[in-house]
Amino acid sequence: MSGPRAGVPLIEAEDVAMHFRVGSALSALVGGRPALVRAVDGVSLTLMRGESVGLLGESGCGKTTMGRLLLRLLRPSAGRIRFDGEDIAALSGAGLRRFRARAQMIFQNPFEALNPRFTIAAALAEPLENAGIPRAEWAGRIERAMELVRLPDPGQFLARRPHQLSGGQLQRVVMARALLLDPDFVVADEPVSMLDVSVRAGVLNVFREVRARLGLTAIYISHDLALVRYVCERTVVMYLGRVVEDGPTEAMIEDPLHPYTRALVAAVPTPDPDQSHAPLPIGRGAPDARNPPSGCRFRDRCPLAHDRCAAEAPRPTRIGARTVYCHLHG
Amino acid sequence: MTETILDIRDLAIAYRVAQGEMRAVDGASLAVPAGTITGLVGESGCGKTTLARALTRVMPGNARLAGGQALFAGRDLMTLPEAEMNRLRWREIAFVPQSAMNSLDPVYRVGTQLREVLVGRGGMDRRRARARAEELFGMVGIEPRRLGDYPHQFSGGMRQRVAIALALALGPRLVIADEPVTALDVIVQRQILDQLLELQKGLGLSVILVTHDISVVAYVCDRVAVMYAGQVVEAGDVRTVLTRPAHPYTMGLCNAFPHLDGARGVLTPIEGAPPDLLAPPPGCRFAPRCPFAVDACRRQAPPVQAIGGTHLAACHRIAEAEALRARAARVETWAAMAETVA
Ligand SMILES: Nc1ncnc2c1ncn2[C@@H]1O[C@H](COP(=O)(O)OP(=O)(O)OP(=O)(O)O)[C@@H](O)[C@H]1O
Ligand SMILES: Nc1ncnc2c1ncn2[C@@H]1O[C@H](COP(=O)(O)OP(=O)(O)O)[C@@H](O)[C@H]1O
Ligand code: SF4
Numbered sequence: 001m002s003g004p005r006a007g008v009p010l011i012e013a014e015d016v017a018m019h020f021r022v023g024s025a026l027s028a029l030v031g032g033r034p035a036l037v038r039a040v041d042g043v044s045l046t047l048m049r050g051e052s053v054g055l056l057g058e059s060g061c062g063k064t065t066m067g068r069l070l071l072r073l074l075r076p077s078a079g080r081i082r083f084d085g086e087d088i089a090a091l092s093g094a095g096l097r098r099f100r101a102r103a104q105m106i107f108q109n110p111f112e113a114l115n116p117r118f119t120i121a122a123a124l125a126e127p128l129e130n131a132g133i134p135r136a137e138w139a140g141r142i143e144r145a146m147e148l149v150r151l152p153d154p155g156q157f158l159a160r161r162p163h164q165l166s167g168g169q170l171q172r173v174v175m176a177r178a179l180l181l182d183p184d185f186v187v188a189d190e191p192v193s194m195l196d197v198s199v200r201a202g203v204l205n206v207f208r209e210v211r212a213r214l215g216l217t218a219i220y221i222s223h224d225l226a227l228v229r230y231v232c233e234r235t236v237v238m239y240l241g242r243v244v245e246d247g248p249t250e251a252m253i254e255d256p257l258h259p260y261t262r263a264l265v266a267a268v269p270t271p272d273p274d275q276s277h278a279p280l281p282i283g284r285g286a287p288d289a290r291n292p293p294s295g296c297r298f299r300d301r302c303p304l305a306h307d308r309c310a311a312e313a314p315r316p317t318r319i320g321a322r323t324v325y326c327h328l329h330g
Numbered sequence: 331m332t333e334t335i336l337d338i339r340d341l342a343i344a345y346r347v348a349q350g351e352m353r354a355v356d357g358a359s360l361a362v363p364a365g366t367i368t369g370l371v372g373e374s375g376c377g378k379t380t381l382a383r384a385l386t387r388v389m390p391g392n393a394r395l396a397g398g399q400a401l402f403a404g405r406d407l408m409t410l411p412e413a414e415m416n417r418l419r420w421r422e423i424a425f426v427p428q429s430a431m432n433s434l435d436p437v438y439r440v441g442t443q444l445r446e447v448l449v450g451r452g453g454m455d456r457r458r459a460r461a462r463a464e465e466l467f468g469m470v471g472i473e474p475r476r477l478g479d480y481p482h483q484f485s486g487g488m489r490q491r492v493a494i495a496l497a498l499a500l501g502p503r504l505v506i507a508d509e510p511v512t513a514l515d516v517i518v519q520r521q522i523l524d525q526l527l528e529l530q531k532g533l534g535l536s537v538i539l540v541t542h543d544i545s546v547v548a549y550v551c552d553r554v555a556v557m558y559a560g561q562v563v564e565a566g567d568v569r570t571v572l573t574r575p576a577h578p579y580t581m582g583l584c585n586a587f588p589h590l591d592g593a594r595g596v597l598t599p600i601e602g603a604p605p606d607l608l609a610p611p612p613g614c615r616f617a618p619r620c621p622f623a624v625d626a627c628r629r630q631a632p633p634v635q636a637i638g639g640t641h642l643a644a645c646h647r648i649a650e651a652e653a654l655r656a657r658a659a660r661v662e663t664w665a666a667m668a669e670t671v672a
């Protein structure tokens with residue numbers, strides 16, 4: 001074995017873009033053109049089979065959109081996505097159904113992911129029914145999935161409704177639901193952000209364990225590098241719809257190459273009362289996906305920006321196992 | 331010794347619910363020194379919001395004071411006539427509600443909402459109110475020209491800044507902020523906390539900061555009170571409580587936290603869930619989840635005891651805290667509880 005990047009690619013995204021057209025009624029009245037939100041704007045990303053990759057960045061940078069594109073829950077405005085060698089845009093019929101079973105999403109808010117009126121048993125049966133799994137297999141599959149997420153004695157939970165479970169238990173049910181169809185690939189979108197810190201640990205442990213046991217290929221979406229570190233060997237940092245850095249998580253924490261990654265590392269909350277209170281090395285203001293700056297998209301908040309940053313978009317520079325998109329490095 | 335601006339003694343708040351009466355806060359005590367930030371930390375449902383709201387006496391209809399006092403500069407907020415309490419709100423004690431950023435009225439410009447407090451509550455004339463509104467926006471780091479915007483034109487972080495500006499409008503001495511950075515991403519969270527620290531120092535404010543996140547406590551608080559099932563189980567200065575916790579629950583909280591330093595080991599959850607407050611267990615409320623519980627813990631409620639200085643904890647095994655800390659640092663100690671609480 002020669003590291004996690006070795007092996008066969010499962011997912012290959014090539015120059016993928018997702019532009020949303022948003023027009024307010026008001027702007028239409030005054031004859032304005034509808035705005036274009038560049039949620040994802042030219043992302044290339046390859047995931048090897050069994051690899052687990054963190055997708056990191058601020059609110060609105062396009063993480064969820066990227067996840068939905070990879071699962072074909074959205075159709076890209078440009079670019080191509082291959083899953084196991086096949087272009088997912090071309091899938092239909094039985095091929096699409098097979099893909100839907102193999103690629104699953106674990107949603108952010110367990111309280112919204114499950115219908116409050118359905119029992120846990122019904123919530124777990126639904127994907128099995130939709131996928132046309134013979135009824136005789138249901139009980140076995142449900143039991144196995146519940147065992148994987150460490151909800152021992154499933155009988156105890158199956159008859160309950162979502163509000164009768166704790167947040168941590170609920171998020172495990174949501175995870176079990178994503179595992180019922182033996183997926184190869186899962187996208188977990190901030191699966192612990194709605195949970196109390198005290199129960200996050202349990203859910204993260206389960207995610208890590210399940211991934212390893214099943215050899216899943218996974219994307220873990222978060223804005224908190226401490227969480228990503230805990231489940232992913234590799235991290236991809238996004239800013240305003242683009243990748244700015246990609247590489248091994250530990251190296252990124254020790255020595256962040258991109259100025260934005262540096263700010264993200266410095267912003268990670270820590271329980272240490274003696275931590276630094278130095279101001280974050282990043283300008284204020286929210287990135288605006290309707291109006292991204294020319295050149296490097298981070299330049300208006302970058303403490304190290306120079307002339308070239310406004311003129312050209314940085315191209316990828318390889319440094320060992322890492323890739324960075326910044327004029328300071330290339 | 332610094333002056334105590336707020337002294338909460340044995341406070342109990344009960345909610346009337348279908349199955350009976352539930353004490354969401356049940357004998358909580360806490361002293362808030364003036365000019366400091368005191369953190370109130372604990373997991374969801376432990377009574378943080380209930381306690382914080384009780385201090386403003388704006389409580390849901392089914393809530394009632396079931397005992398105790400809250401002395402603000404010597405006067406008991408719990409028994410103050412409503413008219414006097416009303417005079418204290420905003421002017422002396424201000425409250426930033428949980429998810430304040432979603433509580434701004436979407437149909438009014440933020441400047442209008444700010445002026446309403448300044449004119450309606452503070453009795454300022456329009457001119458002074460306008461100048462004060464601009465000053466407040468400057469204080470929380472938003473361009474004053476954006477006073478004319480509607481809440482939806484602001485990001486979550488900016489709306490949280492507006493909520494802080496609202497609380498500061500009439501120059502209160504005590505600010506109670508309920509989860510002011512929960513649900514914000516790490517960069518915005520840090521920027522809001524920096525702003526809060528700067529304002530607190532500059533204005534000499536006393537702040538009670540409610541959170542479930544001990545890293546927020548570590549970053550901004552001078553003192554901290556740890557709540558569990560309606561009670562304060564440990565309190566002290568932040569450094570002592572976070573580096574030498576004396577209560578097993580605090581030890582567990584510190585363990586469960588993912589961070590960037592040190593080895594990427596296994597995280598250690600506190601197994602199980604907090605007790606049903608309609609029928610709390612006899613004895614120590616943490617006993618069912620505590621790896622160190624002995625018979626006495628299941629029979630008798632542990633009293634709050636001083637450990638040294640202002641460090642307090644309510645645990646029967648307080649004398650053994652150091653040895654328990656060593657055991658609490660091991661994953662197996664907590665993993666062993668998984669079977670018991672299931
Ligand atoms: N259906 C849509 N129509 C229009 N704009 C959208 C749509 N979905 C997302 N966007 C916009 O695209 C950008 C990226 O959104 P996305 O949800 O992918 O961000 P994110 O990184 O997941 O953020 P968060 O951390 O807040 O979840 C944002 O500006 C968002 O407002
Ligand atoms: N209006 C209410 N009526 C009945 N129960 C309530 C009400 N508000 C809160 N509770 C309950 O009181 C307990 C404490 O809640 P809360 O103070 O909101 O905790 P925290 O802020 O620590 O999460 C919880 O069990 C909660 O469900
Ligand atoms: S009193 Fe007993 S059960 Fe409660 S925290 Fe201390 S050791 Fe644990």
Ligand SMILES: [Mg+2]
Nearest residue numbers: 063064065189
């Ligand atoms: Mg998202």
Ligand SMILES: [Mg+2]
Nearest residue numbers: 378379380428
């Ligand atoms: Mg609360």
